[in-house]
Amino acid sequence: MAKIAFIGLGNMGGPMAANLAKAQHHVTAFDLSDAAVKTAVEKGAHKAASAAEAVKGAEIVVTMLPAGKHVREVYEKDVLPNVAKGTLLIDCSTIDVDSARHVAALADKAGMEMIDAPVSGGVGGATAGTLTFMVGGDDGAFGKARPILEKMGKNIVHAGASGNGQAAKICNNMILGISMIAVSEGFMLAKRLGLDAQKLFDVASTSSGSCWSLVNYCPVPGPVPASPANRDYQAGFTAAMMLKDLMLAQQAANAAGASTPLGAEAAQLFNLFVNSGNAAKDFSGIIRMLDGK
Numbered sequence: 387m388a389k390i391a392f393i394g395l396g397n398m399g400g401p402m403a404a405n406l407a408k409a410q411h412h413v414t415a416f417d418l419s420d421a422a423v424k425t426a427v428e429k430g431a432h433k434a435a436s437a438a439e440a441v442k443g444a445e446i447v448v449t450m451l452p453a454g455k456h457v458r459e460v461y462e463k464d465v466l467p468n469v470a471k472g473t474l475l476i477d478c479s480t481i482d483v484d485s486a487r488h489v490a491a492l493a494d495k496a497g498m499e500m501i502d503a504p505v506s507g508g509v510g511g512a513t514a515g516t517l518t519f520m521v522g523g524d525d526g527a528f529g530k531a532r533p534i535l536e537k538m539g540k541n542i543v544h545a546g547a548s549g550n551g552q553a554a555k556i557c558n559n560m561i562l563g564i565s566m567i568a569v570s571e572g573f574m575l576a577k578r579l580g581l582d583a584q585k586l587f588d589v590a591s592t593s594s595g596s597c598w599s600l601v602n603y604c605p606v607p608g609p610v611p612a613s614p615a616n617r618d619y620q621a622g623f624t625a626a627m628m629l630k631d632l633m634l635a636q637q638a639a640n641a642a643g644a645s646t647p648l649g650a651e652a653a654q655l656f657n658l659f660v661n662s663g664n665a666a667k668d669f670s671g672i673i674r675m676l677d678g679k
């Protein structure tokens with residue numbers, strides 16, 4: 387079994403590290419939060435006093451950090467100066483494409499293989515080991531990473547060269563942000579027209595308006611019992627995270643010269659929602675703002 391260093395043991399990284407330990411890998415874990423490290427140790431990981439200590443002697447390093455600046459910092463200060471040549475580096479954080487390609491280039495220069503492997507599936511998927519991984523990197527690194535990723539996820543997609551995992555992730559989440567607003571507008575219009583939400587669901591879920599935001603994550607209470615709408619929009623996937631991904635999509639669209647007018651509008655609406663005190667609410671709660679609440 388592999389010697390794995392795991393850095394970033396938050397909502398996602400914690401259960402992902404636990405699944406690697408459960409699969410009998412030797413996991414050395416570090417987070418700035420002592421409580422997060424303690425939980426990881428209870429789930430079978432070994433404690434490291436710093437990120438630098440965690441990566442020494444590791445064959446594989448997995449990072450699951452909030453944003454690009456954290457990944458750049460941890461790679462430049464802790465990971466790259468302390469890992470042995472040939473170590474496989476896997477960054478699962480959702481970050482901007484430029485940062486992903488920057489750290490991959492630094493890793494390559496230092497003689498390390500690296501992939502960007504952001505995920506979708508949320509905390510539920512991380513806990514159940516059913517995440518989807520979108521991977522950017524060369525074939526060799528992808529082949530080596532695959533058996534490790536399979537202990538944390540179910541669908542592993544090689545999206546192409548370095549940075550393409552992040553590209554796939556932000557394109558998907560831009561679609562998700564836009565479609566959640568579209569579904570919410572549909573239900574709000576239905577309400578004002580006196581059309582029952584369940585009736586709209588019955589029609590739209592089997593018609594051309596069907597999509598994941600409607601069928602799996604319906605933003606009104608009732609039609610989909612597991613959706614956050616049934617528990618006062620307790621996250622799930624927070625509005626702050628959605629805003630982060632929409633801003634990353636806008637940043638990438640501007641840099642690449644892509645026209646994404648609905649993505650831009652979705653970013654503005656989620657910004658308004660987050661700044662109205664809803665950062666920690668589930669992103670589907672945006673329906674309440676659209677309803678004038």
Ligand code: NAD
Pocket residue numbers: 393394395396397398399416417418419422437450451452453456460478479480481505506507508509622623624627630
């Ligand atoms: P989180 O805030 O719960 O966890 C991040 C962890 O990183 C924290 O425990 C923090 O202490 C730690 N950290 C920050 N800087 C560090 C450093 N320098 N050294 C060591 N540890 C450090 O966030 P999360 O929800 O676990 O998300 C992690 C990543 O996964 C983000 O990029 C997010 O966009 C992405 N993501 C999250 C979800 C979700 O549903 N939560 C879903 C898909 C992807």
